[in-house]
Amino acid sequence: IARDLSERVRANRELARLRDDLQVARQRELIGHLSIGLTHDFNNLLAAISGSASLIADSGIVGPNVQRIQLAVGQASGLLRRLSDFGMRPPLRERVDMRGPVRAAVDLLLADGSGAVELQLDLPARPVMVDAVQTDMMQVALNLLTNARDSILSEEYPTGRGRIRIALCIASDAELKPPLAFGSLDPARAYCLLEVEDDGPGLDADARSRVFAPRLFSPSAVDCGSGLAILPSIVGKNGGAIALTSDGSSGARFSVFWPLDSDRNAAPAAPHGSRRRARPLSGRLDGHMVLVTDDNPDVLRVISAILENAGAEVASCTMAEDALEAVNEDPRHWDLLVTDYAMPSMSGARLAREVHAHVPDLPVLLMTAHTDWRTHGEGHSGREFAAVLGKPISSADLLAAAEAAILDR
Structure with a gap:
């Protein structure tokens, strides 16, 4: 009995080729998402550096502007470490007071010196300890703030001074029950709540459905989502969730739920290479x-x-x-x-x-x-x-x- 299998062989070869093409397409899409997110975030940091340098040149005020430049460089370094760790081992997690990254993100946003946006910062008096990568937390806060600012400064918004409110607190039981745009919450866990609210033009139903989608083909569009595409990945890997509230006509509020540290009283880990010593460090190296x-x-x-x-x-x-x-x-x-x-x-x-x-x-x-x-x-x-x-x-x-x-x- 003889059978002609040439057609089946050709079909299998074509199927294998299509699978390879699909794999390449997925890799290109992933790289595209990554590059657009990095471009957006680095542009924000460069804007903070450039704005701080301009303030030094114009006003002669050095101290706070140098601090902003150093802060932006540190954040950029963290982004580069994340890029180099892409596909490799996970970055180092540590116990961090959430107030620090939030305050730093606000300081970076203020570095443009335009004064076009009024920022209202509401932080609790006590530390809000979480177990996470510090760069992740700062990137979430900075991207939400940048998105709110760009929304206020978009052409759809009437000329005037907009307002952004950013608040951090321990989430209450009532605050843990809103409809979620991404993720889920574990009833057995405690969460902190980071809210970023603006009085910009708002998001209609269609915009809300696409707010976390990357804009691969229109990176120059008004940023109502291009800078937010990375947020589900960051929040998701930390076991958090995101809620979005907007009536489509005025204002939007993003609520990020981040798991609190399971052991708030644990001592922070010592840095690499450090040892306990009897006397404190002086910051001087005289005679050495x-x-x-x-x-x-x-x-x-x-x-x-x-x-x-x-x-x-x-x-x-x-x-x-x-x-x-x-x-x-x-x-x-x-x-x-x-x-x-x-x-x-x-x-x-x-x-x-x-x-x-x-x-x-x-x-x-x-x-x-x-x-x-x-x-x-x-x-x-x-x-x-x-x-x-x-x-x-x-x-x-x-x-x-x-x-x-x-x-x-």
Whole structure:
């Protein structure tokens, strides 16, 4: 018996091709969603940086505007870490007072200096502790605030000064019963409630149904949802929910329910590389000899300047071999080595091992922009470092880690 299977083979091949095309299309859609969300969020942060820099240039007021710039840079760094962790291990969760990220998001929104929107902030007197990634909480608050501001400043809204109210509280039983636009609530859990309400043009039924949909083909449209597309993902993975209230003619209120920390009295985890010590940190490094190496001259100058301003005697070099030679020539001269991870001829991990072969007790601080530095195939555990600092590095974090490493020697 002979059967012609050529048609079936062709059909199977075509089916396999269609499956591959579908997989590629899904990947492209996912990348499109991710890129649009990142573009939106980075544009907001750049606007905060640009607005703060303009205020410094125009008014000469430095302190609060520099703080806004540092805050925006820190948030941008967190977004980049999330991007680098995409598809890999989940980012670090910690116990955080929700009031901090909310207040920071408000401060960033105010950085544009336009005064076109009146912000009313209502925070409780007591801490609202949650277990989450701090970048997630700040991104939720900032995107909701930006969405409300853009709604007020849209062409549909009459000329005038709009108002945004943002409030945080522990959700009561009555507040846990509204119709939800996304997610579900566990009756056995306690939640905090973050509300962002504006008096803009409102959202009709069609807009409410699409408010969390990404706008792949019209990123320049008024932001009544393009910046909110990431919210279900963030809130959902934390076990929260979102409610939306709007009559379609005036104003909208977004309510985000976020699970409270199950153990509010637990002590916060100590940062990586830290130990308990008898005396508090002073933020000064007077009289200590610090060796710094980074293949980027600009970063090297900044790190050296921070350490020198704290009183340290600093020697810097762009080549790891030069740092190793300096330690070998005078092993007891140095109190601390600060090194980048990714350098052309020798990684920071290898440099630390080579240094410890001659001076086992010399503390080494690692600076890196790579969140996956442990997986680079060198077989290191991270024990060779007194602490690991992610770039960009704040001066406070650097000085605290440096002083702690020297004291713990």
